[in-house]
Amino acid sequence: DAGVIQSPRHEVTEMGQEVTLRCKPISGHDYLFWYRQTMMRGLELLIYFNNNVPIDDSGMPEDRFSAKMPNASFSTLKIQPSEPRDSAVYFCASSPDRGRGYTFGSGTRLTVV
Amino acid sequence: RKEVEQDPGPFNVPEGATVAFNCTYSNSASQSFFWYRQDCRKEPKLLMSVYSSGNEDGRFTAQLNRASQYISLLIRDSKLSDSATYLCVVNEPYGQNFVFGPGTRLSVLP
Numbered sequence: 001d002a003g004v005i006q007s008p009r010h011e012v013t014e015m016g017q018e019v020t021l022r023c024k025p026i027s028g029h030d031y032l033f034w035y036r037q038t039m040m041r042g043l044e045l046l047i048y049f050n051n052n053v054p055i056d057d058s059g060m061p062e063d064r065f066s067a068k069m070p071n072a073s074f075s076t077l078k079i080q081p082s083e084p085r086d087s088a089v090y091f092c093a094s095s096p097d098r099g100r101g102y103t104f105g106s107g108t109r110l111t112v113v
Numbered sequence: 114r115k116e117v118e119q120d121p122g123p124f125n126v127p128e129g130a131t132v133a134f135n136c137t138y139s140n141s142a143s144q145s146f147f148w149y150r151q152d153c154r155k156e157p158k159l160l161m162s163v164y165s166s167g168n169e170d171g172r173f174t175a176q177l178n179r180a181s182q183y184i185s186l187l188i189r190d191s192k193l194s195d196s197a198t199y200l201c202v203v204n205e206p207y208g209q210n211f212v213f214g215p216g217t218r219l220s221v222l223p
Binding site: 105 | 156159211212
């Protein structure tokens, strides 16, 4: 298995632009998570899905952030409009069931200038 | 009080040393516990689960103390390749979410 695949690896964009991050979970994993990591706040859960359904989005910072999972093999995290404070590394992770550890993707390093 | 707290570090130790990391969690109903390691500019990777009876994987030993809500990770005979940030992870009861601690950075020096 190729693991969790994220794209792009790096993204530099101007403030106000729309940014879309993509994730392909490990096949057969029913849970998908989006995390954000910064030096100041560490790893923060933004949203997670179970069987393509959003379960908890309480970590999404504000309405500028949205996430979708149209099928079991693909998810997107969209920021519109982007702001400099959104600069961070965004990780996608998947898990086969409750109680097991996650497998993380390589992350997308986002810089908003 | 934060949900998961860890020794702030950094820990700088010589090769071959034994080093221990501590982690405390606030929710007594938490059920699952893990240690992850994260190399610089890389994703976190699962190091080991933590079981109630304690468990060992080579040079690594994890312990859980439910009464004190405390988890530990012991690394024996540390190697240069052990240099990384170690993250304590605790599940949120009744949910799937795992809460990550802030991490403790370890540098093993030659």
